[in-house]
Amino acid sequence: MRRDSRLSRMLHVLIHMDRIDGAATSDQIAQMLGTNPVVVRRTMAGLRDDGYVHSEKGHGGGWVLTRPLSEITMLDIHRAIGNPAFFAVGVAVDHPECLVEQAVNSALGSAFEAAEKLLIEKFASVTLADLADEFDQRMAKIANKPTCELSR
Amino acid sequence: MRRDSRLSRMLHVLIHMDRIDGAATSDQIAQMLGTNPVVVRRTMAGLRDDGYVHSEKGHGGGWVLTRPLSEITMLDIHRAIGNPAFFAVGVAVDHPECLVEQAVNSALGSAFEAAEKLLIEKFASVTLADLADEFDQRMAKIANKPTCELSR
DNA sequence: GGAATTCGAAACTTTTGTTGTTGCGAGATG
DNA sequence: CATCTCGCAACAACAAAAGTTTCGAATTCC
Numbered sequence: 177m178r179r180d181s182r183l184s185r186m187l188h189v190l191i192h193m194d195r196i197d198g199a200a201t202s203d204q205i206a207q208m209l210g211t212n213p214v215v216v217r218r219t220m221a222g223l224r225d226d227g228y229v230h231s232e233k234g235h236g237g238g239w240v241l242t243r244p245l246s247e248i249t250m251l252d253i254h255r256a257i258g259n260p261a262f263f264a265v266g267v268a269v270d271h272p273e274c275l276v277e278q279a280v281n282s283a284l285g286s287a288f289e290a291a292e293k294l295l296i297e298k299f300a301s302v303t304l305a306d307l308a309d310e311f312d313q314r315m316a317k318i319a320n321k322p323t324c325e326l327s328r
Numbered sequence: 329m330r331r332d333s334r335l336s337r338m339l340h341v342l343i344h345m346d347r348i349d350g351a352a353t354s355d356q357i358a359q360m361l362g363t364n365p366v367v368v369r370r371t372m373a374g375l376r377d378d379g380y381v382h383s384e385k386g387h388g389g390g391w392v393l394t395r396p397l398s399e400i401t402m403l404d405i406h407r408a409i410g411n412p413a414f415f416a417v418g419v420a421v422d423h424p425e426c427l428v429e430q431a432v433n434s435a436l437g438s439a440f441e442a443a444e445k446l447l448i449e450k451f452a453s454v455t456l457a458d459l460a461d462e463f464d465q466r467m468a469k470i471a472n473k474p475t476c477e478l479s480r
Numbered sequence: 481g482g483a484a485t486t487c488g489a490a491a492c493t494t495t496t497g498t499t500g501t502t503g504c505g506a507g508a509t510g
Numbered sequence: 511c512a513t514c515t516c517g518c519a520a521c522a523a524c525a526a527a528a529g530t531t532t533c534g535a536a537t538t539c540c
Contacts, residue, residue: 330526330527332527363528363529364528364529364530366528366529366530366531367527367528367529370528384536384537385535385536385537385538386536386537386538386539387537387538387539388537388538388539389536389537389538
């Protein structure tokens with residue numbers, strides 16, 4: 177089962193966007209992610225609708241952050257890209273009346289619930305500013321350059 | 329992203345198998361799951377290789393449990409069906425050298441690690457006998473019949 | 481021994497969801 | 511008014527999982 181990496185990618189992009197002047201075009205972002213601009217627009221549309229970025233058309237247009245990184249959590253971005261399911265494993269509902277299935281699904285479900293709760297708490301507790309700080313610390317340690325298209 | 333329900337289904341099947349006499353054929357199990365016998369064999373093959381069930385060919389053949397339910401945990405079955413990834417969301421590795429990506433993936437990764445640890449602990453702590461007990465309790469409460477093909 | 485049953489395995493097809501592509505329109509800039 | 515850029519919809523390509531077909535081999539029943 178393929179993993180959805182949009183959250184990781186969007187977080188990555190947003191932090192870079194915070195460090196550059198002006199707008200980042202869908203094309204630039206697409207190059208950075210090794211994909212194409214339409215896919216970028218599709219994903220960024222969610223962030224725009226939720227008010228984290230703004231898009232401008234025409235010369236010099238593109239995407240810009242509309243909030244400080246300190247006011248955006250990882251959970252916010254997860255929601256903004258459509259709240260995709262965290263889990264690749266789920267319960268089967270072949271026989272909803274079957275008491276065996278119910279017992280199995282109850283145990284599985286409570287495990288997934290607890291894990292999801294943990295994930296959500298963690299995601300909600302980390303802002304993009306925290307991630308940027310973490311980046312700065314790594315940067316200070318190895319005195320090297322970050323190397324993505326957007327940061328050049 | 330579609331969810332993998334094999335774990336749920338296999339747990340369900342194994343508990344029913346424990347309650348019936350003799351072997352359950354791939355055909356019977358397939359009917360119960362609304363699928364076909366080849367898929368059942370594919371999945372059961374993992375359980376056989378890990379020693380939880382045994383298969384017999386010919387008349388009266390099929391699948392039988394080779395251990396008491398109390399000696400099989402939910403985690404065992406998860407492993408037996410190939411240890412499928414728990415998470416549908418993952419980190420992107422577009423720029424492994426990029427310190428921003430590293431910071432993002434470190435935060436995401438630690439959240440997933442903690443959630444996975446929780447899941448594994450929970451799965452390892454629940455035996456199929458526990459699930460069967462849970463079933464019995466539900467049964468006692470509503471004084472009704474479980475209703476799957478295998479239990480008739 | 482022969483017919484029927486059942487699993488084992490490989491090859492192939494179908495299905496489903498995601499991603500990528502194309503094309504056109506609309507707004508903004510120079 | 512030419513160019514850049516996003517918005518959107520339709521379509522194509524791709525990948526992963528599930529389903530199907532078709533063998534073969536082992537077992538049981540008669």
